[in-house]
Amino acid sequence: MVDVAIIGGGYVGLWTALAIKAERPSARVIVLERDVCGGGASGRNGGFAMSWWPKISTLLAIAGKGDALSWADESVNAIAEVGRFCDENQIDAHFIQGGWLWTATTKAQLDAWRGTMDVCLRLKKKPFQLLDAPEVARRAGSPMHLAGVFEASNATVQPALLVRGMRRVALQRGIEIFENTSVESLNTGAPSLLKTPMAEVQASAVVIATNAWAMAVPELARLMTPVSSAIIVTEPIPERLRSIGWTGGESITDSQLMVDYYRTTRDGRIVYGKGTGVIQHGGYISEVFSQDPVAQTLAETDFRRTYPSLLDVKLVDAWTGPIDRTYDSLPVFGTLKDADHISYGIGWSGNGVAPSFIGGKVLASLALGLKNKWSLCPLVGRQCRSYPPEPIRYWGGTLVRNSVLRKEQAEARGETPKWLDVKFAGLAPSGLEDKS
């Protein structure tokens, strides 16, 4: 019998385990991970540690002004907490607070941040700094960047080093971690019985921290849709980075809905990702969520377009991964109906590196039955718009996704997209940033 069983050994599961141990050192906490810790999205993401400021309009709609402001601030604090945790525990996860450049790389993307900037102005907050166009191009190292704003609080990490460092600290603090241990069933009785191929565990409280794989829980399956994101990595090119002027450690995105996100690494590579948005029927997480040559080619095409001076640079690695996308692209926390000892935190929507720190506090508080600012966070138990049932979700989602792709490809070629593509693309939910 354990006090808390956490399913999933990514950032969310591990932050939760660490927060529980900090709050209640005597608690017996286990993490059950099907793969190795970090084998899911936490070990293979883009490494952007971002705030929730680009989602301030959505936060306002969910939480009202006071709470929206304090949770946006909390998300900035989470970035610093990741850095502090690394420092205090000698985790060299390449944490660099180089800020985030939110840019436009086509005319159609210009001013994508306008709505967010206006909301910030109304709130008398200034998380973003408007840069002039030459400055954006200079910092990003390519004239393809036509305009942009800068959020200085953002950082980057080497994602796998972070999650493996967290695993080490968790073990040192007495958290028991079982890797290669898949939870195959979970009953809702209290205590719950969790079955794995090797053993059964009884737990007073359970935390579901399985990211996109939470699709396996029927009650959660319509809260999100797993969509793919693809990453390519170049050979080391430190001198070329110096010559194009991208030396400040900035993370960069464009403003496509199928967003391009890119950063440099300590050894002078470019990691270039693209939200490719592939979905599968029933939210099934197939092999295309690990390797997908088509999605990887989309990322490469955008990389070559954005950095024409690096056309000769070789790519040395590529992969894909699942993003647990909610309709409004903010996470949702709660407890299962009729089982308030089973909590969940899902729907990170491509922004989980830093916010998962908040998630750990929230889920630890829910698991321990605490009434505090974390368990009362407005993202807990919120009425999240759900996706339609199958087959509408798959066929409708694919139609919209393909329209977005064609529209944004036409815009990148400087052409006017077809009106039907524009119409269907308009049905897409918002992405990493609120729509302007």
Ligand SMILES: Cc1cc2nc3c(=O)[nH]c(=O)nc-3n(C[C@H](O)[C@H](O)[C@H](O)COP(=O)(O)OP(=O)(O)OC[C@H]3O[C@@H](n4cnc5c(N)ncnc54)[C@H](O)[C@@H]3O)c2cc1C
């Ligand atoms: C390609 C890509 C790029 C991304 N880029 C960024 C970025 O730059 N910045 C950012 O903030 N976010 C990014 N994200 C999102 C970010 O990686 C996630 O939000 C974050 O890692 C979520 O952590 P998690 O612990 O919820 O999920 P995960 O790390 O996926 O952990 C869930 C774990 O649950 C395990 N699991 C599933 N089912 C079971 C089961 N039945 N039994 C036991 N274990 C199970 C899985 O193996 C997995 O390890 C990206 C994601 C991807 C895929």
